Amino acid sequence: xxxxxxxxxxxxxxxxxxxxxxxxxxxxxxxxxxxxxxxxxxxxxxxxxxxxxxxxxxxxxxxxxxxxxxxxxxxxxxxxxxxxxxxxxxxxxxxxxxxxxxxxxxxxxxxxxxxxxxxxxxxxxxxxxxxxxx
Amino acid sequence: xxxxxxxxxxxxxxxxxxxxxxxxxxxxxxxxxxxxxxxxxxxxxxxxxxxxxxxxxxxxxxxxxxxxxxxxxxxxxxxxxxxxxxxxxxxxxxxxxxxxxxxxxxxxxxxxxxxxxxxxxxxxxxxxxxxxxx
Numbered sequence: 547x548x549x550x551x552x553x554x555x556x557x558x559x560x561x562x563x564x565x566x567x568x569x570x571x572x573x574x575x576x577x578x579x580x581x582x583x584x585x586x587x588x589x590x591x592x593x594x595x596x597x598x599x600x601x602x603x604x605x606x607x608x609x610x611x612x613x614x615x616x617x618x619x620x621x622x623x624x625x626x627x628x629x630x631x632x633x634x635x636x637x638x639x640x641x642x643x644x645x646x647x648x649x650x651x652x653x654x655x656x657x658x659x660x661x662x663x664x665x666x667x668x669x670x671x672x673x674x675x676x677x678x679x680x
Numbered sequence: 681x682x683x684x685x686x687x688x689x690x691x692x693x694x695x696x697x698x699x700x701x702x703x704x705x706x707x708x709x710x711x712x713x714x715x716x717x718x719x720x721x722x723x724x725x726x727x728x729x730x731x732x733x734x735x736x737x738x739x740x741x742x743x744x745x746x747x748x749x750x751x752x753x754x755x756x757x758x759x760x761x762x763x764x765x766x767x768x769x770x771x772x773x774x775x776x777x778x779x780x781x782x783x784x785x786x787x788x789x790x791x792x793x794x795x796x797x798x799x800x801x802x803x804x805x806x807x808x809x810x811x812x813x814x
Binding site: 547548549550551552553554555557571584587589590591592593594600601603605607614615626627628629630631632633637638639641643668670671672673674676 | 681682683684685686687688689691705718721723724725726727728729734735737739741748749760761762763764765766767771772773775777802804805806807808810
């Protein structure tokens with residue numbers, strides 16, 4: 547099958563730098579962070595509104611792409627599951643999906659609440675929430 | 681910034697072949713479809729359950745990656761918005777995000793309800809629903 551090339555549109559700026567200590571989910575102590583977009587994408591940000599929630603897609607650049615099964619949440623006492631049935635970062639295409647609350651927008655810098663992504667994580671896309679539910 | 685390479689893990693099999701006639705959202709007449717995974721990813725599918733909803737990520741391989749603003753829903757009477765404030769397929773990294781209901785699983789073929797993706801669309805990832813809401 548064909549391969550496709552992702553071009554990051556920005557980066558996460560976050561106090562999270564230690565992968566081992568990073569929270570697994572946003573409600574487990576994830577800090578506020580900045581999404582710093584490349585200036586060329588300023589027009590694509592028009593219409594984003596502070597105070598609203600959006601979906602953020604990132605590239606988990608430190609994840610292992612050869613992982614197909616995991617012990618959920620790294621707990622060896624739990625039986626292995628396929629990665630497509632878990633949110634483990636290691637997977638063939640390690641795309642991170644985060645629901646984030648926009649706190650503020652300053653030019654092409656977007657401040658968001660509770661993001662469980664490491665400092666420097668490439669940003670791929672932003673989408674409004676629509677049919678997703680969980 | 682670095683570029684990253686996506687390797688599709690499967691393809692959509694769907695009666696939808698005409699881009700112009702394709703529904704924009706799953707509740708606008710999208711047909712049931714099959715997700716046909718490459719055999720090597722069978723272990724990663726373990727734990728997916730018919731009767732449940734999952735998030736499907738696809739690569740919208742026929743989308744225009746240079747689009748930064750659009751008239752929402754292609755309606756020229758509506759003011760232009762940045763693509764990150766819309767679900768328009770054209771965007772710098774055209775990743776499709778779909779909530780799908782699993783109807784059946786046969787080996788590495790997964791039958792899903794109401795998918796607004798064209799026949800042949802590359803599949804990138806599957807994730808359980810968690811915090812997403814809309």
